[in-house]
Amino acid sequence: MTDVVMPQMGESIVEGTLTKWLKKPGDRVERDEPLFEISTDKVDSEIPSPAAGILSEVLVQEGTTVAINTVVARIGDSAGAAAPAPQPAVAAPPPTPAPAPVQAAPPVQAAPPPPPPPAPAPVAAAPAATAEDIDALGPLSPLVRKMAREYNIDLRQVSGTGGGGRITKDDVERYLAGSRAAAPAAALAAVPTYAPAPTAPAPPPPPASVPPPARAEAPRNRVEPMSKMREKIAEHMIFSKQTSAHVTTVHRVDMTKIVKIRAASKKQFEEHYGFGLTFLPFITRAAAEALRAFPIVNASIDGKNIIYHGDINIGIAVALDGGSGLIVPVIRNADEKNVVGLQRSIVDLAARARSKQLKLDDVSGGTFSITNFGSYGSIFATPVINQPQVAILGLGAIEKVPVVIDDAIAIRSQMFMALTFDHRLIDGAMADQFCQKVKAILENWSEQVI
């Protein structure tokens, strides 16, 4: 058996991400044949096999980041295989406990470990782990070592779920949670609480009694990798949430006038132009006007500078069929188009988005976005800003509601319009003035032609 380890790639490099296995368990591999690929910062490297034989065990899955010298695989001898010469690079792999990735590790609580002593006295009753014992656990992060010291944990009692069976912070926390559950209530108060102390003195179910999520998936669950597009959407959404100070303000818009205009011209419009007339171009038109009046909403942040975009390019969020994703094609110079032109652009972009015929120019350069969740029945939602923009307008469903006008009840078509804005740049008063402008244009639609 030859251990294959995460190689040392340079002095400053302490870990690497295993990006790809080039061989499967059971495959025959020659010495020096590329075996896996790793990624460290800006460098991708192919790592050759240190020995010839059969790849018997893969201990670290693709996508896992592990410390250097972690054993990532084992190569077994096979009949007829040339005896592998010991490779200098793998001369001294630290013994790492073999993880059991398939066989689910029993939850820590199943076999309650000795509870930590009530006070974190350094001279503890717990069996002292020698430095060698700790070393035998393989590479440990400084955080894990620190936690072990602070909470006086015998790390040998902690089952590691990290790459190569490494003990992670989560493992230690889970161990602590388990210990606390087992510890007598009196001792509980004395044990330093790792989890944030609850402010309420007695939360009804003690959190410690909640079992940790099982690592192994239940048999009825299905695990599948995200599509590339889903991955990008996930990254993009998190990136936006981390970047902007999201605030959503909601305004009620009386759409009765627009509903009437649309109803009156719908048939003729469709006959004349060959596509239907929706509410979206009216709202886009109103938003473009309001963006012209409030350029800060049509801006981006660049370090400590504000970029006021000269063009008003409005992105329209389009849901792709089957929940496969979301795309935001852009209507360029939306302020220069009338309702017909906007409707034509929307129809064209949405069709091309769904048939994947969009060009790069169609999806780039947006300065503001509109998302119409109302088309799926939502009343209002809090959309996520499309970076690097600073605001997004969300449209709720238009519904007939009773409203009080001059102390009489009337039936009006109403829409909740939500504006999510980046509070780093736009203050609430500004955002609300912007919304009031959009609302005023829609409620007093005066254009004779559409």
Next chain:
Amino acid sequence: MPRLCEFRDLGSLGYDEAYALQRELVSARKAGSIPDQLLFVEHPHVVTLGRNAKLAHVLAAPELLASAGIAVAETDRGGDVTYHGPGQLVGYPIFDLKDWHRDVGAYLRAIEEVLIDALATFGLHGERDPEATGVWVNGAKVAAIGIHMSRWVTSHGFALNIDTDLNYFRYIVPCGLTKPVASLRSLGVTAPADAVRRAVLTAFEEVFDLEIAHLAQLTEQQ
């Protein structure tokens, strides 16, 4: 003693063609049949996705770009999404680091050093960002780096914006606005691209202690 390094300026060459040449040179370098190689090239518009490609704008999902007929290349270099195009100096060092230092971190820092030295020729103060490999001037990224390595033989390399149309970067990484990109031109340097190439080449010679042998540009094949 300086090590021999053969240098070729490929002029304008498609990404795939240049990649094929790199692979050829890498295997020859691994076999020890050629010395270190340095290629300079300018690519037509292309978006390349490194192995760690992430934070790409959702709109620039690879399937989508491909279906829209935009050149997209998935590559085996490290790093994120980037853009190459006219006005950009792309350099591919095919170095055997066993003959230098077996240290990829040191190699990245040395490539940065080369570019920082070259920028200094034009009065620009290039800097490193400890968080992000590349070369920065006043907080704007002027050169990107992404490397592949196989048995210590490097491929891929760096891209330095000389007078690149920076608008293309907006297409790829809209968060580029929070970390802006720059070119020598946008930083006020009007020196011709040739002078920049010479400065980078000289810096390579010094930083890596190379003796550069100029090879004639490849003859047009096909």
